[in-house]
Amino acid sequence: MSNWFKRNGIHFAIGAIFFVICFLYLTPAFQGKVLGQADVIGARSTTTEIEAYKAKDTTILWTNQIFGGMPAFQLWAPYKANITTHVIHALNTVFPNPIDTLLLFLFGTYFLFIVLKVNPWLSAAGAVAFTFSSYNIILLVAGHSNQAFAIAYFAPLLGSILLALRGKPILGGALTALFLSLEIRANHVQMTYYLMLAILILAGIELYHAIKAKTLNNYLKSLAYLGGGLVIALMVNASILWSTYDYGKDTIRGQSNLTQHTTEPSTGLAKDYAYQWSQGVTECFTFLVPNAYGGGSGTEHLDQNSATAKVFTQMGQPEDRAVGIANQIASGSSQIGLQGLGTYWGNKPGTSGPFYFGAVICFLFVFGLLIVKSRLKWWILATVILTMLLSFGGNWPVVSDLFFNYFPLYNKFRVVESILSVAGLCFPILAFLALKEIIEAPDSKEIFKKLKLSFYIVGGLLLVLIVVPELLLSFRSTEQANSVTNLTQALQNDSRTAQAVSSAIVQDRISLEKADAIRSLIFVVVAFGLLFAFAKKKINATILSVGFLVLVLADMWQVDKRYLKSEDFADKQESVTPQPREVDQFIQRDADPDFKVFDATAPLLYDTHNPFFHKSFGGYSAARLKRYQEIIDNQFTKSVNHDVLDMMNVKYIITADPKTQNVTMQANATACGHAWFIQKVKYAKNADEEMQAISSFNPKEEAIIDQKYKSLINEKDALLDTNATIKLVNYSPDHMTYQSSSSGSQIAVFSEVYYDKGWKMYIDGQEAPYFRADYILRAAQIPLGNHKVEFIFHPASYYTGETISMVGSILLVLSLGFAGYIENKKKTTPPAKAAKA
Template sequence: MNNWIKRNSGHLIVAAIFFVLAFAYFFNPIMQGKVMYQGDVLQAQAMQKEIMDVKAKTGHAPLWTNQMFGGMPSYQIWAKYGSNATTYVIDALKTVFPNPVDTILLYMFGAYFLFCTLKLNNWLAAAGAVAFAFSSYNFIYIEAGHANQAYAIAFFAPIVAGIIMTLRGQYITGGALTAFFLAMEIRSNHVQMTFYLLLAVAILIGIELYHAIKAKLTTPFFKAIGFLAGATILAVLVNAGSLWTTYEYSKYTIRGKPNLKSETTTASTGLAKDYAYTWSESVTEVFTFFIPNAYGGGTGTTAGEDSKVAKVLTDKGIDPAQAQQFAAQVPLYWGNKPSTNGPWYFGAVVFFLFVLGLLIVKNRIKWWLLSAVLLSVFLSFGKNLPFLSDLFFNYFPLYNKFRAVESTLVIASLCFPILGFLALNEVFINRDKAYVFNKTKIAFYITGGITLLMIALPGLILSFKSTEHQTLITGLTQAFRGDGAMANSVANALIQDREALERADAIRTFIFVALIFGLLYIVIKQKISTTFAAFAVMGLVVVDMWSVDKRYLKDDTFIPKENLAQVYTPREVDEFVMRDKDPNFRVFDLSLSDPFHDSRSSYFYKTVGGFHSARLRRFDELVENQFTKSINQDVLDMLNTKYIITADPKTGAAGMRANPTACGNAWFVKTVKYVKDADQEMQAISSFSPKDEAMIDQSYKKVVEALPLGPDDNSTIKLISYEPEHLTYQTSSSANQVAVFSEIYYDKGWTMLIDGKEQPYYRADYLLRAATIPVGNHKVEFIFHPTSYYAGENISLAGSVLLILALGGAVYSERKKKQPEAKKA
């Protein structure tokens, strides 16, 4: 035991440093027992409400929820995937460590493993790990509540490490570790992040193939590729349950093919291009990589009381308190994104080292890192670089499934510190000190020169005006009752405030660049040891990154637990609606700013609206065509909208009215009208009587008329039992009739039984279920039992067993390698 501690003392010290940093960053809120206020996490709590309630009651989490958008599978909301071994690893991390300490530790330990794989010493690897972990967006994603996204990013580095180990000939260990970390990556359930990582890995494999051919070493290369292919298959098997359900479901969401010909775009199987490009990085916004406030910070950063804006207003005779209040509402961010929590800041120290890496690193990995950075940066420009973006969007598989293209910068945020610390390692080990110092000076001239330019003459490069600047002036003119001169004065003052903010951060950046240059100078002159220098670099990185991260993920983000519990405090109208004992009606809450992008109401009852980025496309098309210009009462009725909540335009107080024409849970219709396609069906429900007639696609005609239909004004159909995955109805009629159920049609898992025997059902009124019910008294059941989940879970179990065996084999292999070494010693 003592020998083991001695051998691993360096790693243990590094681990201790990581724990100290992670807990120190969140020390105050942790000690005060506070929890994070994360907008997206709170949205998720509302989405999951029915799932969690059923789980608490029965022990089983349903795979379908009716809590929002009329109903949808719960795969992308919450699902256990209990046969997946990695589920228990993630659960253990979240149980042992407070949120979000677990994520920060994963960032650091994963990157540390990668830097050690790249042969950096412990202290340099630790410094590099901290540089990656504290990149601003790694913290901003946490603050925003993108927990899955942050977890997925945390596994980037160890996956790359496993791939590099395998390519270097450590086939068994590298392959097993790649399988494990890739399985963890996929289980994090953020396909977009995984996709971007695979883009970067593809570039790495391509470069390695080129060099293998050049060096005539294709045999070991393809052997490594074989192990990596096996690792990938194993990781996929482990996650078969989640991948299968996601793949199956995605085809029917807004990322799938449009149903309406009138809405078919160039990318007919993905998102609308305008929607996908909404969060595009401006070309000159790359200056935030090393000057965080070059673009004004986040949309929450405002001018404030000491600003030029406030001064202009007070000079014009405005009351100082009012001037300060006005200035506190003026955003300093001037990019073209509709909103942003903050900049993509990689660090002043890291940026300097990255430039040095381009000059000094000779390892071919440099070309991979540079290529990956350039691709991720160019793709992040989205609509601002349409040639490349459109090429990927229109022709590259899966690319058009993802929105917020600026997210490609997660690859750059990984590559910058890797190349930077490879450069630092080269400074430490290269014996040609004159050569090293010459390259270091050039890096300083480049980074320092750019920074000095951004201090002295930032207006040469940046305009500090948003694309909506003229609109802002027009709005200010109206606010100042037609005083255009005052509006222009305020707008000009705002530009000055933005420029001052940028200049202050540019000065800050120059200081850090000068410090890291000075540190490297005394290292090259061999005035201090490399160990001390590595700790000094870590210190510089921590001071640099920590202070910027605290602008966004700060102590104020945490609130007392009791306050968080009060976020979903029911209003009087909510309490009234919840007293209704009907188990399955819907509410349309117009008191929200946008009922189709807010999940608050879903916390209390089943809603017509809700929030989810992977909602069913048919429902999205229904919203676009029946609710955007005006609200279609007929559609509300067919969705069994029993209550409509509105807000008083003057006071904002919520009011409620019952909807007496709601169709109920299910009903028999008098007539059936056939339509030829989705467009005609959408048009047909624009004005119809849902209680009396059903609009059905002609492709279902044979199923509808399998039994001769007849009228019966006295027929009844009633919901007698409700569970999200199992709905039971009792019917009674003297003729065969078509019943419409106010349930969302999704045939990948729903089965209909009549008196215990499976029978066909079909789609009606664009997105509801319907069925031909035979004469007599019957028990009709809808049961959700998707093969993709249950068969996928069986595959996951087999994959998990194989993964554990692979990891065990890797441990055995490594121990066997060390035995001869021990005998020699």
């Protein structure tokens, strides 16, 4: 055992260094504070009802808290049969977010570099480079926890696959099963999809070399073990994948129901929506110079020496006020249409910060392209080129459109720039393979020539960006002219000042770029100096490796602190829940368990306030139902359809006084209630007719029903009974009980969202058919007499999937145990003695 500790002492030392880095970078988190992440607050608003039932030790898979009601699969579900759920929970219990995520990045990437046979100190430097790639840190600040988790598993998953392809198929296959299970459990399909594209390229290159080297049998054997790992990972996550697949067909990423008067595509997302956050072609200079495009929206602070501030000081404004005005303009405020005058001048609607891979890493990446002999270089180069082309989206759609139109699932994803997270891993891999190459062949004159060539290329580019940056960058936003017009109006038609501000903000953008270009050049010079000293035998390999660890950490740390600062942390209670307004407190006094609130002062699709306190007509979720989206698009874009509010049982409407902006509330006296019997049915031929019919109708008296449900309605038995009643007697989001009483068969409409993949209706304990009415609601024909009517949500995708997950989890544990046994046996079995001649 003592020998084992000695052999692995350096790994323990590096592990300790990782913990120290985490502690220093996330000190407030270790003190119990949390990031006040806007998206985390938004996500928690959607799970208000779910959390209330979790507190009662009750699992619910449906919530009525947002968008009238929706499955909880993409918000929160327990997935208890999935072993990785418990692994993640244990990790999060010991190391709260974002500490756990940062540690996963560091240790997972370190594992990958060790598999690549890079020495431990360089492996640690590589782990720091990928972990602190600016996009990963920005995700933590924004609260995109699932996305960050998914990216954190990129490196160990790739390491496991490479293990299998490099002679350890059993161990590699078992670890692939583990890390792919964790990757899928992170539940960010988009990131997993992007990684799979890179893995397919790797598999193709490996196949080519296997055929060329006549080692196809070994390749196919490795592929078989990896395939086994894939099957196990899919089984472990069966409930997640099945539920997501089932639900996905009915979300905004699924097929459109309408053929007329719709902005929705026939299937997938609208291209403009999917491409909204596309990387600018020349914006890729931020890989090397973080502020090449002005940094993030509102992240860069202009001081009294900035050109924009001087415009106002020269007008006689006090210095502090001039700086304040300058920063208000430079933040790119959308409230008065000044997006084009922000320090960030790219085409995105806004950005929290750039993709910065590191000046040192970019220099070494170019060096790696010239000297690395491993076939991994060609995989990395192909992956980087593809991910860059796809990240351009609408800015250079030639390749993106091919994928969007023809590749399965690709049109389900938005924020296409996020594919650069894959490139963010490829850059440091090639960078440190280059360092590995120079350490293993320090006397090669050819390597030294290529080192100088790399320095001339990267250093020369940086000199251009310092001396004449306008040769490569325009520093002008496409919205600049419109913003100048808006600023002119805001300045009471003072066009001269507006033009002066426009010119000044361009100068400030150039200043920001130049300052960072100088900074990057300094780091590149130091990196070159380290390599030059090693080549001249002034320092050894250990000093070189530790030197690069320190240099990379210093480079990335400085930039990342622009986006994740200590002041971004807050006490836990302060960061989680907004304060209720007076109208919220009044509505909360209503003891009715199931009604909805419509807030005309909040954006329907981005309402993160009301769901904390009420069941909201709006909400915040990128996985909302397509039919609900279509109702919002058609009935609430130009004006508010009060009939739809009534049928959705919107009991309270919140408005604001147009003059004073004081928020007020009024009760909706015409709300239809939880359920009601209608007097007549109007059939529609298709979804278009349904949508048109609900534009103006009396939901209390009539129901608009698709004619495909006509066979479920017996109109001959339906007798009008004005004294008939149906009322909600017991409420749970996934189990609702009603009591009906009538002297004849009646058609009932329920103010609950229709979703046929899991909801079942029972009358007196016997399953009975139900159908859709009024485009989005549930309806059913209830027989005469007194009856107990129940709606129960019990989706097979989840419950049957959990059984498969349990089997997969057992297989995962067995495969890891078997792989460990085989590896241990190899180490303890002495090599066979050579036969005597």
